[in-house]
Amino acid sequence: xxxxxxxxxxxxxxxxxxxxxxxxxxxxxxxxxxxxxxxxxxxxxxxxxxxxxxxxxxxxxxxxxxxxxxxxxxxxxxxxxxxxxxxxxxxxxxxxxxxxxxxxxx
Numbered sequence: 001x002x003x004x005x006x007x008x009x010x011x012x013x014x015x016x017x018x019x020x021x022x023x024x025x026x027x028x029x030x031x032x033x034x035x036x037x038x039x040x041x042x043x044x045x046x047x048x049x050x051x052x053x054x055x056x057x058x059x060x061x062x063x064x065x066x067x068x069x070x071x072x073x074x075x076x077x078x079x080x081x082x083x084x085x086x087x088x089x090x091x092x093x094x095x096x097x098x099x100x101x102x103x104x105x106x
Contacts, residue, residue: 005045012038025090025100029083036079044072 012034019031047068094100 005041009038009042009045012041023102025093025102028102029086029090032086033079033083036075036083040072040075040079043068043075 016031016033016035016038019027019034022028022031047065090100
């Protein structure tokens with residue numbers, strides 16, 4: 001289980017970094033999204049993956065740490081809003097400049 005989570009974090013991060021280094025805006029937006037998914041998965045895994053454990057201290061002998069879960073939930077909401085903003089910014093730049101290069105030159 002831990003190896004699969006580590007592999008997924010590595011694949012998401014590597015793909016995100018590769019796409020961020022592209023010269024077009026939409027692969028950059030997709031790369032930032034994949035990179036944020038990798039970071040969210042990393043934060044979630046830092047809370048120790050436990051199956052069937054409550055997230056509240058005192059409900060059982062073993063519990064899941066609720067802080068990484070709260071951080072990931074907040075990061076998902078903020079990431080969605082930033083992705084929507086970045087897509088609208090990229091569409092506006094494409095309409096103004098006529099291309100979708102990151103540096104604005106065609």
